[in-house]
Amino acid sequence: MPLTDQAKIQIVQERVFIKKVCRNCGALNSIRATKCRRCHSTNLRPKKKELPTKRA
Template identity: 45%
Template sequence: MARFPEAEARRLVKSVCMNCSATNPIRAKFCRKCGYSKLRPKNRERRKAAGGAAGGSGGH
């Protein structure tokens, strides 16, 4: 659980532009950076790290 739930909520309640990936306020109709009209809600769950070793060496 987050140490500061108010801050966590403020960080996650955003929209993301599907053109340039800029974050926008949830109520935005257009991207503030590029003006694109297709916005999606930001994922509320953190992504899990991709499995495997960093660098892609495969351990060989």
């Protein structure tokens, strides 16, 4: 069921997309993180902001 309410979409985007991903181990970290919580690497990237598309 797709979301149509803009307020709910904004909440979901904040919860899901505003994170950083470790390039070494793939762990999700907070957006303010400077080091990975799992492997302590500083090689972090922001999470991609696109929803995955369904494949048939």
